[in-house]
Amino acid sequence: MSAVSDFSDLIGRNLAEQPGYAALQSQLEAFYFLEADLLDNRRYRAWLELLADDLIYYMPMRANVPLAHDRSDEFTTVGEGIHWFENDKWTVIKRVEQIETGIHYAEEPLSRITHMISNVRIVDANPDLETAQQIAVTNRFLLYQNRIVDDTTTFVGRRHDRLRQNAGTGWQIHFREVIIEQGILQAKNITNFF
Amino acid sequence: MEHSNLKTLVDADNGMISREIFTSPAIYKRELESLFTRTWLFVGHESLIPNPGDFYLSRMGEESVILCRDRTGEVHVFLNSCTHRGMKVCRYDKGNAKVFTCPYHAWSFALDGSLQGIPHFDDLYDGVLDPDDWSLLEVDRMAVYKGTIWASWDKDAPNFETYLGDAKLHLDMTLDCRDGRSGGSEVIGVHRWKFPANWKFAAENFLGDSYHNHSHGSVDAIGIGPSARSGVKGRRDDEMRAAQHIWISFPEGHGVHSAIEHPDAEFIDSYLDQPEIGAYFRNCYEERRRRLGDEAQLIPFTGTIFPNTSYHGRQPRGLCAWHPHSSGETEGWRFFLVDTDAPTAVKDFLRHYYMRYSGPAGMTEQDDMENWLYASAASKGTIAKRLKLNYQQSMGAAKLNDPLPGLVATQMSEHMARGYYTRWRDYLEGRDWNQLLGVGDPRFSDGEPVTKAGRA
Ligand code: FES
Ligand SMILES: [Fe+2]
Numbered sequence: 205m206s207a208v209s210d211f212s213d214l215i216g217r218n219l220a221e222q223p224g225y226a227a228l229q230s231q232l233e234a235f236y237f238l239e240a241d242l243l244d245n246r247r248y249r250a251w252l253e254l255l256a257d258d259l260i261y262y263m264p265m266r267a268n269v270p271l272a273h274d275r276s277d278e279f280t281t282v283g284e285g286i287h288w289f290e291n292d293k294w295t296v297i298k299r300v301e302q303i304e305t306g307i308h309y310a311e312e313p314l315s316r317i318t319h320m321i322s323n324v325r326i327v328d329a330n331p332d333l334e335t336a337q338q339i340a341v342t343n344r345f346l347l348y349q350n351r352i353v354d355d356t357t358t359f360v361g362r363r364h365d366r367l368r369q370n371a372g373t374g375w376q377i378h379f380r381e382v383i384i385e386q387g388i389l390q391a392k393n394i395t396n397f398f
Numbered sequence: 399m400e401h402s403n404l405k406t407l408v409d410a411d412n413g414m415i416s417r418e419i420f421t422s423p424a425i426y427k428r429e430l431e432s433l434f435t436r437t438w439l440f441v442g443h444e445s446l447i448p449n450p451g452d453f454y455l456s457r458m459g460e461e462s463v464i465l466c467r468d469r470t471g472e473v474h475v476f477l478n479s480c481t482h483r484g485m486k487v488c489r490y491d492k493g494n495a496k497v498f499t500c501p502y503h504a505w506s507f508a509l510d511g512s513l514q515g516i517p518h519f520d521d522l523y524d525g526v527l528d529p530d531d532w533s534l535l536e537v538d539r540m541a542v543y544k545g546t547i548w549a550s551w552d553k554d555a556p557n558f559e560t561y562l563g564d565a566k567l568h569l570d571m572t573l574d575c576r577d578g579r580s581g582g583s584e585v586i587g588v589h590r591w592k593f594p595a596n597w598k599f600a601a602e603n604f605l606g607d608s609y610h611n612h613s614h615g616s617v618d619a620i621g622i623g624p625s626a627r628s629g630v631k632g633r634r635d636d637e638m639r640a641a642q643h644i645w646i647s648f649p650e651g652h653g654v655h656s657a658i659e660h661p662d663a664e665f666i667d668s669y670l671d672q673p674e675i676g677a678y679f680r681n682c683y684e685e686r687r688r689r690l691g692d693e694a695q696l697i698p699f700t701g702t703i704f705p706n707t708s709y710h711g712r713q714p715r716g717l718c719a720w721h722p723h724s725s726g727e728t729e730g731w732r733f734f735l736v737d738t739d740a741p742t743a744v745k746d747f748l749r750h751y752y753m754r755y756s757g758p759a760g761m762t763e764q765d766d767m768e769n770w771l772y773a774s775a776a777s778k779g780t781i782a783k784r785l786k787l788n789y790q791q792s793m794g795a796a797k798l799n800d801p802l803p804g805l806v807a808t809q810m811s812e813h814m815a816r817g818y819y820t821r822w823r824d825y826l827e828g829r830d831w832n833q834l835l836g837v838g839d840p841r842f843s844d845g846e847p848v849t850k851a852g853r854a
Pocket of ligand 1: 484485501502504
């Protein structure tokens with residue numbers, strides 16, 4: 205699990221000068237912008253197609269800890285204990301089904317949501333950038349959510365993604381870590397997808 | 399605020415409560431001064447601070463407190479405010495420390511709260527300041543109960559088990575091992591989030607507001623429980639389907655929803671998604687029956703220990719503290735519990751279920767939060783405030799001490815809320831501890847009155 209989730213060794217890498225980076229990066233941006241369009245237009249079923257069947261999609265909780273402490277003190281660790289959520293594909297599908305019931309009152313009426321995606325960086329590609337089948341990507345999101353009248357939340361944070369190229373389906377996300385810049389969550393609910 | 403005013407705010411005999419108690423900043427201030435300074439409050443769990451030097455920040459009312467374990471292993475709860483000039487001494491949520499050194503002028507406090515270091519003491523303070531007088535402020539009362547840690551700022555508060563009264567039996571079932579051994583739970587994570595609702599909406603929900611089942615229609619329809627992958631609908635396994643549900647109000651203001659199984663009841667197939675998890679819980683169930691005999695017929699569901707600690711006793715299992723921020727804002731802390739010695743596979747199965755059920759991203763509790771938010775917001779208006787909230791459900795239906803101690807209804811009921819707000823009013827009126835424990839409350843000698851308003 206940690207091999208998948210641990211981006212700490214990848215964060216400082218710069219692959220931008222390597223052959224194939226620009227083409228792959230623009231392909232990835234197109235993928236993310238499509239994903240945002242699907243979500244913000246509530247095409248949840250189409251969005252599910254972008255997620256691999258072995259998905260791990262989680263959002264760690266964070267704590268204020270001394271500088272010297274390591275990551276596992278500041279962040280909850282995927283695969284262990286409690287996070288804001290740790291979803292597999294089945295659970296994500298359940299969340300979509302819940303919205304579709306029309307009686308999930310925290311999302312009925314539906315929230316109005318926009319995802320802004322930026323800072324897309326490929327930090328790992330296998331076997332290489334030009335023939336990549338597996339990639340690790342970091343990016344930023346700004347998610348604006350408004351519902352009913354003045355119930356407004358802005359989530360700002362980072363995503364650490366792992367995607368793989370599947371024959372027939374193109375890129376699919378099989379790991380997503382959603383990091384928000386809050387310890388005590390300043391939002392009543394997390395009913396949206398990041 | 400006059401006593402007579404408080405009386406009209408909470409009219410328990412007629413099942414009507416003013417919306418002001420959920421919206422008024424003046425009443426909120428009174429709660430901080432008269433209620434949160436006196437009741438026992440849940441501050442944490444021993445498993446969060448297992449070793450000497452471990453600390454964990456918590457809250458009591460609006461204020462930050464440091465929960466820590468000193469060198470000798472003793473647990474302390476301190477106000478997190480420097481005795482010098484008020485700086486928040488500890489800004490780390492958790493960790494291990496030898497001393498707490500204040501960031502402002504570097505006074506340092508030992509793990510037992512004593513002031514052990516003052517920079518330039520000899521030059522600046524000698525002969526004037528006695529360090530013994532300037533320890534961190536420690537709570538007046540502290541209790542460790544089956545792993546849970548509770549505290550009160552009132553030196554005259556009754557001991558914790560007296561305060562719990564007969565609700566103890568029900569809280570115990572949350573804290574005890576699934577196989578009936580006493581205690582033995584650990585916290586596997588804590589959700590902390592802030593939401594715009596009055597704290598009492600959350601507390602009263604867990605008193606046993608089973609009537610709000612409707613809110614959870616979406617998860618019940620799709621199925622998210624421990625058997626959902628096997629096609630079972632509902633948000634939990636229906637372990638209580640053959641049991642007699644009971645709703646109990648206690649003199650101290652607590653309220654619970656529990657259930658009594660038939661003496662010959664057997665384990666109801668559950669946790670179907672992983673047969674070995676189901677087998678584990680079947681074994682726990684049967685072991686608990688053997689160990690506790692007839693007492694094992696009682697099984698827990700939800701409850702609120704007055705004023706702001708709630709529990710889920712089974713599916714999912716945990717404790718909540720509803721910390722007030724203002725009349726319209728609450729910080730929810732949810733502590734997720736498992737048996738410490740449960741197999742890893744069981745803990746792993748449970749944590750996934752807990753996360754999809756509970757907290758701000760929990761598919762069930764999102765809908766609760768939506769209710770609490772809009773009930774708070776829609777009660778604020780000038781016209782809205784003219785209306786009373788209705789708490790008349792099952793007025794007079796509860797029986798005294800039958801079949802268990804307390805005022806017990808065998809149908810869905812709001813008498814727990816009527817009792818809760820009656821005690822709440824006593825705190826705001828500054829009553830003595832006898833009254834705060836419900837001594838002399840006629841509901842517990844004569845039963846609850848059936849009034850004209852209730853059955854008109
Ligand atoms: S305020 Fe803490 S040392 Fe001065
Ligand atoms: Fe609920």
